[in-house]
Amino acid sequence: MALIIPGVEVKVVKEVLAPQLAPSGVLGLVGIVENPAAGVGRAASWRSFIDGFGAASAFSLPEAAQALGNGVFELVICPVACNSTASVKLPAAVGNAAAFTLVARAPGPWGNAISVSIQSRQVPTGKKLDSGEDETRTVFDLTARYAGSDYKEVHRNLSADPADQIRNARDVLAAQSQLLRISEERDKLKAPKDSPDIKDSNAAAYALAGAGDADPDAYRQALAQLENEADVDMVLVSVQDTKDATRVGRIYADVISHCDRMSARSQGRIGFGEVPGASPAEIAAAADKLTGTLVSDRFVLVAPAGVVGAVAGTTGSLDYFQSPTFKRLSGLGEPVPALGVEAQQELLRKNVVPIVAQRGRGIIVIRGLTTDGDQISVRRVADHAVRGVKTIGELFIGRLNNEEGRGALKQKLVEFLVQMQKEGAIVPSTDGTDPAFKLNVYSSQQDFAQGIVRVDLAVRPVRAIDYIYATVLVQV
Known part of the structure; x- marks a missing residue:
């Protein structure tokens, strides 16, 4: 604004500062x-x-x-x-019904590589029967293996009893297993039958199957x-x-x-x-x-x-x-x-x-x-240059298309390219006659009327040594 009373007016113009590019990788x-x-x-x-x-x-x-x-x-x-998940229904120890269904925790055919061994046993409850003998209950050990790796999970003393608040199989697998979960509710479980490999080492364990890829x-x-x-x-x-x-x-x-x-x-x-x-x-x-x-x-x-x-x-x-x-x-x-x-x-x-x-x-x-x-x-260097030019160019959108504006844009681009050259990303020609980059910022009269500034840029990405050819002279 124009001053009426004699004095000094100071305007602060902030220099255009190019933001840091996002990290590569x-x-x-x-x-x-x-x-x-x-x-x-x-x-x-x-x-x-x-x-x-x-x-x-x-x-x-x-x-x-x-x-x-x-x-x-x-x-x-x-x-x-x-939506395709590997699973297996385990037979119950008593009767023809299923004990419960084991399901891979994540969908996809990776779950088809999981196998499960079940081994049941009787453990004392700490109570006595009327006959004076120790009361026992059925628990089972579940061992899950992932084919093609050494990974193995062993979950011991699992129970199908819904009243068991500590070792109920559904609760334990939900909290501790990286591979498996049980699809049924905890009060629907039955004690599972031992897997065939327990009695015969040549027999196969229970295997999850049925999953397909997306x-x-x-x-x-x-x-x-x-x-x-x-x-x-x-x-x-x-x-x-x-x-x-x-x-x-x-x-x-x-x-x-x-x-x-x-x-x-x-x-x-x-x-x-x-x-x-x-x-x-x-x-x-x-x-x-x-x-x-x-x-x-x-x-x-x-x-x-x-x-x-x-x-x-x-x-x-x-x-x-x-x-x-x-x-x-x-x-x-x-x-x-x-x-x-x-x-x-x-x-x-x-x-x-x-x-x-x-x-x-x-x-x-x-x-x-x-x-x-x-x-x-080479492609990564070119992409880095493109991202840098875009980031810097966006700072000048809305600024005046005059000699000063185009000069400032060129200066910022030169700073960016010089930094790339110092890093070793772009290099001059091997004979030193051609620079690491060439840059031209201009606007024709028609471009000026349409609000366009053009940037012509050439860079020479550094290349890695892939081959070395050596000549050895064997002297007499």
Whole structure:
């Protein structure tokens, strides 16, 4: 306002300050969990993951433990809707009726790998019968095993008596088991019959069965929930049933579409998937099917199955410009099946990332590349540059389109790019003639009339050393 009385008016103009970018290494994890009602949630530690989504999620979504164990910054969990749960009806010790039904705590075919042994016995109640003998009651021990692992649960002295407030089987499993629950109410239980393996070690225990995987549409709907999470820069869909490579390929194609769609919003992401197969030959056949259609600079295929969570976690733990090539994975046993040199070469020709155990190195990523053959780190550097330009550009929306405004925008962009160069993310050409980045900010007269400012930007991402060719001269 204009002064009437002589004096001084001071205006304070705040300098435009670019906000800090969200940390890289945020993994969007899509899969079946025990507590899907929690909706989309975040977990930066194992405890917060278990508390938020249930203990059985450790089995239905094993990639979570792998990713957290390998240093991913944060998980964004998107539950997949699935109503198919593994179960088994245990026969009663007396009569032809069922004693009760054991149900896996989380839906999905993972529950089909649970087996249960039941062993009953008589224990004294501490009271005497009229005959003077000790009064006894029936209790049973329940042992649950998860196939393919050493995990085992032993619950002793369980009772089917609804009056038992301490060891009622339904209450004990609900409070202590990570694998199982009983579907009937506590007053509907009967004492179960011993499992066949108790008397004959060659016989099979009771096995849970009947669970199927969620359909591809359910995975797609869960994946769509990640569109509202702007800081996610990696995506992994945990497919439980991988027997049908065509079905798996359809789900992974949805991941690529999601990543491309988010890239158009300047929120670039990289998807991860795995090649199923129980032998090198099966892996090679599945890789042929998958790589025929899943060619993208935003998708990474890993072999063998069961390690993709560790690869995503390791990638997320690195600086965005670092390559996962030859990086060590932790928290894994030796990959099964083991991939020989010929199998590794065949997979690399198809742009599939082999994971192998090497003496002296541990379990490592042989080469980190996308299914179009480029290095993973190159795409992550480009995505980081895009996110930075978008974040800075949004600060200038609504400001004046004049020389000062365009100059300030260019200055902030240069600051951001110089910082990337100092970090080592972008580099000049090897001969030094071409700079690490080129930038031009301008507005034509027509652009000016429409409120448009254009930014032309070129960056040269740093690349990792994948091969070294040496010449040794043997002198006389």
